[in-house]
Amino acid sequence: MAVPQIEELELLHARICRAFGDTKRIQIMYALHEEPRHVTALAELLDTPQPTISRHLAVLRDRGLVTTQRDGAAVVYALSDDRVIMVLNLMRQILRGLLERQSDHLGVSESR
Amino acid sequence: MAVPQIEELELLHARICRAFGDTKRIQIMYALHEEPRHVTALAELLDTPQPTISRHLAVLRDRGLVTTQRDGAAVVYALSDDRVIMVLNLMRQILRGLLERQSDHLGVSESR
DNA sequence: TCCATGTATTCGTTTATGCGAATACGTCAT
């Protein structure tokens, strides 16, 4: 049973994975890991229209990956589980390894 | 610099993340973690048409997440970095946490 | 209550992604 059951996990699993499938959302998650922020702050930080940020936040919210807290008219978002950053960083490590191997096979001299 | 630069990492990062965005590919990765398999074996195990498996493998191959090795007319695929399974399992842990909280908020009595 | 600020949603369009079906390509044995 190394391959988990589709019905109970894989389908929902894909729900989580999809949240990671957009660059903007990845940025948002990193930004929220730095510190909780409200929508406008995120929009300015990422140089992105506010509605776009709001829509991405809605995705993360629907999946339960972020929490909200009102602060007057503003809404402060925060990561609900910092392990998503662990996931992202692990992925970056994997990516680095892949890129290195790729460079090796191409006979590219190591830069950096 | 808690929010990594887009150009160098996030965009490529999304390349990795997208590989996780399909349920079939997740199954394939788990199946390959069990043991290297050839295309037909995967197709049978996952009860999926061979061309579909091949296309998903092409995605994983393009991203460098799997390696190939010929065995006669067959091609044996293997995970190129088992840490992808760590990523997936970590995501599952996160998912479980989210589901629990969700149940709590709904006042659902704990089953299991 | 009305306004200003901040946030969320809708609409229409564009782009990407996955699939079934058919087919092409590769490898090996005869």
Next chain:
DNA sequence: ATGACGTATTCGCATAAACGAATACATGGA
């Protein structure tokens, strides 16, 4: 070379996501 088996690719279609633009909704103060 031909055929059988295994794998990869192409085509057309259907679905899903993301975006810009416009707009609706919510909150708090005058």
